[in-house]
Amino acid sequence: MVMQKTALVLGAGGFIGHHMVKRLQVEGFWVRGVDLKDPEYEKTTADSFQIFDLRNHYGLNQIMMAPGGQTFDQIYQFAADMGGAGYVFTGTHDADIMHNSAMVNLNVADVQNKLNKVLGVNKTRIFYSSSACMYPERNQLDPDNPNCREDSAYPADPDSEYGWEKLVSERFYLAASRNWGIPIRIARYHNIFGPLGTWDGGREKSPAAMCRKVALAQDGGEVIIWGDGEQTRSFLYIDECIEATRRLMDSDCTEPLNIGSEEMISINNLALMAADIAGKKIILVHDLKEAALGVRGRNSDNTLYSEKIGWAVSAPLRDGLTETYKWISEQIRLSAN
Ligand code: NAD
Secondary structure, eight states: OOOOOEEEEETTTSHHHHHHHHHHHHTTOEEEEEESSOOSSSOOOOSEEEEOOTTOOTTHHHHTEETTTEEOSEEEEOOOSOOSHHHHSSSTTHHHHHHHHHHHHHHHHHHHHHHHHHHTOOOOEEEEEEEGGGSOGGGGSSTTSOOOOGGGOOSOOOSSHHHHHHHHHHHHHHHHHHHHOOOEEEEEEOOEEOTTSOOSSSOOOHHHHHHHHHHHSOTTOEEEEETTSOOEEEOEEHHHHHHHHHHHHHSOOOSOEEESOOOEEEHHHHHHHHHHHHTOOOEEEEETTOOOOOOSBOOOOOHHHHHHHSOOOOOOHHHHHHHHHHHHHHHHHHHHO
């Protein structure tokens, strides 16, 4: 008899976690989702969904057991105290971000280690979602030539506490792999976007914010851009992020890999792309007092991922932004009713 594979998705009420639950179910996994909250825009389809605060050690061993008293085959750790530039780069949430996310990561690996010891097994592979925010600021000062190769990570100097926590947790999972034998996979995500992602309220990322601002603007109207808009980024559509993550998880690659797009664009041009998709003319107005900008330039470098995994992301930014714009316009229409 073939046993059904099992997966635990932590942060399954969030953007990437919710998409991952759906993907794993299509692949035939039995899936448990865990989060502080339900998914915001769509009901979960997880076979089991538990509202639980992963900062709590007590009770976590129950959550981390699959049906039949087994440990899970795979764990996807997406839970983090997280948001776009308006949340992460203002400095006002630093202590919460570091404390909350670190607690979750410390608990997850520790409980898995204890379960493995008690049950005398070690089959559970843990995926950890790190971030491009862990790369040193010094290599991201030139908007035209940022360097985010995996081997540029050290000497470490991330520009935010969010990035520092990601780096420390990467190292903790790698240590858990070396000392406790837990199989670990780590991706450094570069700006993931798409439908069902946060689009308002202060935690949204720039593609969602641009789509919302453009959708709300009149034809010929103004759209406010933080800073001079010449800062560059790349954005990866959610479907490709999920595909790249599944391929990394099923590979034997144990070093951290970038998962992102190499199609770099300035924030000004991102806004103009959203306007073009909407069929609107817009005037860009720059808010030069806004400090929550992050690094000056950032782009994914996918050389190592392609080498190790033998696959590459390829969808044009415009295609993903078109889908995202459609979805956000519909959300605005629904929330106005
Ligand atoms: P998200 O905020 O939509 O999802 C994170 C989820 O974690 C939320 O639903 C939140 O409620 C949950 N969570 C937070 N603290 C928790 C706790 N104590 N207990 C239980 N649940 C808790 O974020 P996302 O965009 O889906 O990102 C997923 C992961 O990928 C995060 O770790 C994030 O740092 C990382 N990442 C995302 C991006 C991106 O562009 N979206 C880029 C780099 C890294």
